[in-house]
Amino acid sequence: MGIKASGITVSRPTAEELAQLSVDSWGSWSCEASTFDWQYDERETAYIQAGDVTVRAADGEETRFGAGDLVVFPAGLKCSWVVDRAVQKLFRLG
Numbered sequence: 001m002g003i004k005a006s007g008i009t010v011s012r013p014t015a016e017e018l019a020q021l022s023v024d025s026w027g028s029w030s031c032e033a034s035t036f037d038w039q040y041d042e043r044e045t046a047y048i049q050a051g052d053v054t055v056r057a058a059d060g061e062e063t064r065f066g067a068g069d070l071v072v073f074p075a076g077l078k079c080s081w082v083v084d085r086a087v088q089k090l091f092r093l094g
Contacts, residue, residue: 006057007074010065013047017070023047026090033083040077042093045070051087056080 004010013021026047052066058078065071066085 004061004063006061007077008063009072010063011070012068013070023090026092028090030088031083032086035080035082037080040073040075042075044073044091044093046089046091049088052085053087054082
């Protein structure tokens with residue numbers, strides 16, 4: 001798992017790890033290719049089911065992730081999402 005200076009972590013979980021996290025019970029969200037600003041008021045853990053995304057933190061650091069990645073966004077992160085290919089994710093707040 002790599003931790004970026006922005007506090008974002010990206011990992012490739014196994015099926016067993018996903019089951020332990022109960023990912024199937026998380027909320028779902030999807031978005032077509034687009035670019036938008038976002039701020040995380042609380043920590044979010046997301047499992048990316050489809051798509052390709054680059055998140056650009058306010059300090060300019062970029063983090064890329066896509067299908068099969070587990071991504072943790074820290075509370076307080078201000079960033080821009082660049083959705084290169086439509087994204088589908090399951091997510092948990094807190």
